[in-house]
Amino acid sequence: MIILEPRIRQLLIDDALNTFPDECCGFLFGREERDGTRLIIDILVVDNSKQGDKTRRFEISPLDYMTAEQHALDHDWTLLGIYHSHPKHPAIPSEHDRIAAQPWFSYVIISVMEQNTASVMEADATEPSPHPGKHAIHFRSWVLNEQQQFEEEKIAEYQFT
Amino acid sequence: MATVIIPTPLRKFTNNTARLQVGPGTIHSTVQELTQNFPDLKKHLLDEGGNIRSYVNIFIGNDDIRDLQQEKTAVKEDAIISIVPAIAGGSPETHGAPGPDDPMQPSLGAPASTIDRMPTNPPTEASASGIGHALARPLLDRSLAHPFTKEELARYNRHIIIPGFGMEAQLKLKTAKVLVIGSGGLGSPVLLYLAAAGVGTIGIVDFDVVDDSNLQRQVLFGVDEIGKPKVEAARRRLEGLNPYIKLHIYNTHLNSQNALEILKDYDVIADGTDNFPTRYLVNDASVLLGKPNVYASIFQFEGQVSVFNYRNAQGELGPNYRDLYPTPPPPGLVPSCAEGGVLGVLPGIIGSLQALEVIKVITGVGETLAGRFYIFDALNFESRTFTIRRRKDNPINGDNPTITALIDYEAFCGMRAVEERPLKEITAKELYDWQVRGEKFQLIDVREPHEYDIVNIGAELIPLGTVAANSEKIDRDRPVVVHCKVGGRSAKAIRELEEKFGFNNLYNLKGGILAYIDEVQPELTKY
Numbered sequence: 051m052i053i054l055e056p057r058i059r060q061l062l063i064d065d066a067l068n069t070f071p072d073e074c075c076g077f078l079f080g081r082e083e084r085d086g087t088r089l090i091i092d093i094l095v096v097d098n099s100k101q102g103d104k105t106r107r108f109e110i111s112p113l114d115y116m117t118a119e120q121h122a123l124d125h126d127w128t129l130l131g132i133y134h135s136h137p138k139h140p141a142i143p144s145e146h147d148r149i150a151a152q153p154w155f156s157y158v159i160i161s162v163m164e165q166n167t168a169s170v171m172e173a174d175a176t177e178p179s180p181h182p183g184k185h186a187i188h189f190r191s192w193v194l195n196e197q198q199q200f201e202e203e204k205i206a207e208y209q210f211t
Numbered sequence: 212m213a214t215v216i217i218p219t220p221l222r223k224f225t226n227n228t229a230r231l232q233v234g235p236g237t238i239h240s241t242v243q244e245l246t247q248n249f250p251d252l253k254k255h256l257l258d259e260g261g262n263i264r265s266y267v268n269i270f271i272g273n274d275d276i277r278d279l280q281q282e283k284t285a286v287k288e289d290a291i292i293s294i295v296p297a298i299a300g301g302s303p304e305t306h307g308a309p310g311p312d313d314p315m316q317p318s319l320g321a322p323a324s325t326i327d328r329m330p331t332n333p334p335t336e337a338s339a340s341g342i343g344h345a346l347a348r349p350l351l352d353r354s355l356a357h358p359f360t361k362e363e364l365a366r367y368n369r370h371i372i373i374p375g376f377g378m379e380a381q382l383k384l385k386t387a388k389v390l391v392i393g394s395g396g397l398g399s400p401v402l403l404y405l406a407a408a409g410v411g412t413i414g415i416v417d418f419d420v421v422d423d424s425n426l427q428r429q430v431l432f433g434v435d436e437i438g439k440p441k442v443e444a445a446r447r448r449l450e451g452l453n454p455y456i457k458l459h460i461y462n463t464h465l466n467s468q469n470a471l472e473i474l475k476d477y478d479v480i481a482d483g484t485d486n487f488p489t490r491y492l493v494n495d496a497s498v499l500l501g502k503p504n505v506y507a508s509i510f511q512f513e514g515q516v517s518v519f520n521y522r523n524a525q526g527e528l529g530p531n532y533r534d535l536y537p538t539p540p541p542p543g544l545v546p547s548c549a550e551g552g553v554l555g556v557l558p559g560i561i562g563s564l565q566a567l568e569v570i571k572v573i574t575g576v577g578e579t580l581a582g583r584f585y586i587f588d589a590l591n592f593e594s595r596t597f598t599i600r601r602r603k604d605n606p607i608n609g610d611n612p613t614i615t616a617l618i619d620y621e622a623f624c625g626m627r628a629v630e631e632r633p634l635k636e637i638t639a640k641e642l643y644d645w646q647v648r649g650e651k652f653q654l655i656d657v658r659e660p661h662e663y664d665i666v667n668i669g670a671e672l673i674p675l676g677t678v679a680a681n682s683e684k685i686d687r688d689r690p691v692v693v694h695c696k697v698g699g700r701s702a703k704a705i706r707e708l709e710e711k712f713g714f715n716n717l718y719n720l721k722g723g724i725l726a727y728i729d730e731v732q733p734e735l736t737k738y
Contacts, residue, residue, distance in 0.1 A: 073301060075298070119216065143300070146302075206372070
């Protein structure tokens with residue numbers, strides 16, 4: 051289970067919408083409890099360093115990655131995972147995500163659907179859109195299993211709406 | 212030695228070690244050394260041909276080895292080598308909204324349940340059915356699913372997000388009813404933390420009024436409440452802390468006549484009393500009613516905590532106070548806090564532990580202190596936990612119980628009731644008559660000097676805490692009227708003087724100086 055507090059969700063939504071229609075990306079920091087539950091305490095927004103079309107790809111530069119590891123060390127947090135957005139696509143990992151994925155990390159995907167193309171599943175979104183009538187936001191989180199396949203990681207639903 | 216910094220996701224293959232030392236050489240030899248020492252790293256660093264995987268970057272300092280001599284790059288003694296996973300990804304190739312035919316889905320390797328939740332309707336149908344409705348429904352359902360308001364959810368957020376505690380435990384707190392007996396040194400932190408934690412219904416039993424000497428440890432109260440009943444002061448404080456809970460107050464002495472009636476409506480009892488008769492009373496009433504009794508006590512530098520009469524998940528009943536102390540100590544052997552003193556911070560520590568155990572009993576989270584007895588020695592900073600067991604000869608729930616109803620606990624503990632003898636009282640009106648008639652009497656004010664400075668009626672000032680030391684200043688051969696703000700402290704002073712020094716000429720001014728101002732001199736300052 052991964053816990054995304056409303057404050058963290060809002061930061062992720064902000065980044066996803068600000069970057070739309072490009073993919074946003076960044077790091078997730080926090081604690082992992084003994085039972086494997088992950089609590090996200092802070093995020094680090096980084097540039098999508100993908101050359102060319104960023105609407106369907108993201109890349110994080112190695113130097114940004116090293117910065118993130120140092121950031122975790124400085125704050126005594128654990129680097130728990132990566133987030134990125136899927137503009138106009140559901141929050142399901144693509145084959146590109148899977149091939150490049152690291153073991154153990156949580157991959158939180160933020161789906162940003164334009165309302166007029168939103169499917170039934172996206173209508174299930176629990177986030178109120180900051181731009182009502184424009185976007186539907188939906189979160190899902192994924193972790194690689196031993197077979198190098200993604201398994202969904204439950205996101206704790208603490209809603210204050 | 213050179214240092215290799217292992218990225219977080221690969222640390223599970225290096226025994227959670229972030230930094231590894233390797234000998235000097237080249238990147239190639241470094242990777243060899245790493246994969247030999249940690250074989251599980253191999254498939255993540257090297258491909259089938261034994262080459263460094265394309266999505267693994269290796270840096271020396273801030274330089275990518277691809278910009279240096281690749282695997283042949285030299286690793287010097289003081290080199291810092293970072294293994295940096297390439298982080299990349301993207302959306303599926305197909306454009307437009309996904310449907311069940313999305314070609315990427317079969318490769319997800321996601322569990323069947325995830326697949327089941329994939330969209331089955333084409334997006335156009337969703338649009339036709341109205342997004343607004345579809346969005347609103349889950350929110351409504353969620354609000355019906357649990358009885359918390361959004362304000363409560365915000366208030367208890369730090370509980371709800373604790374793994375293993377969560378909404379479930381918070382809901383148990385909300386539906387729980389806890390009776391806290393005694394709102395003094397132990398009761399203060401217990402009540403503050405239970406109210407803050409969101410225990411839905413809290414009962415408070417106390418007969419006492421707030422005294423200035425309480426404020427050294429009874430953090431529930433402030434100077435403004437001196438002279439007021441503790442239960443009322445406590446209610447005001449707790450209402451201000453948490454408006455989402457219910458509070459019931461009992462401004463009374465707990466005794467054999469009222470104990471069962473008061474305790475019966477609660478799920479958990481928290482005993483924070485300071486005397487043996489009440490402890491046995493609370494214990495016996497809890498056992499007779501089958502309720503867990505979270506017990507704590509303090510004396511000078513030592514505190515004790517346990518959970519009595521607790522039935523665990525396996526249905527086994529734990530010991531109670533009578534298994535620990537079959538009989539009370541002789542009267543006078545163990546002094547009360549008022550007599551023996553207590554370090555003010557100690558009830559804060561022990562009362563917090565008591566609140567902790569109450570929360571564990573309610574929520575079922577963790578292992579309670581049932582069957583164990585915890586002692587904290589503040590002076591040496593030592594804790595000990597003893598195992599305690601049920602006794603066959605326990606008179607209330609052993610093999611042959613002899614106590615089947617509440618008894619006279621004052622007599623059982625060899626003490627007479629503190630409140631038995633009524634005090635001699637005088638009303639403000641009568642006092643005024645004495646003054647007008649020029650009766651010979653002494654007037655003593657037992658309030659604090661700062662209160663005396665605000666307003667006084669010409670009495671001799673002997674603050675409550677110094678009464679015993681100044682007993683020789685108090686006349687024995689004429690009536691002595693003792694007053695404070697509303698009458699509580701003067702009553703204490705009179706009892707102390709009667710018990711320790713044998714006075715029999717003391718009168719308590721009913722309603723204190725406030726009553727006198729109201730009835731005799733309304734022009735004086737009230738505070």
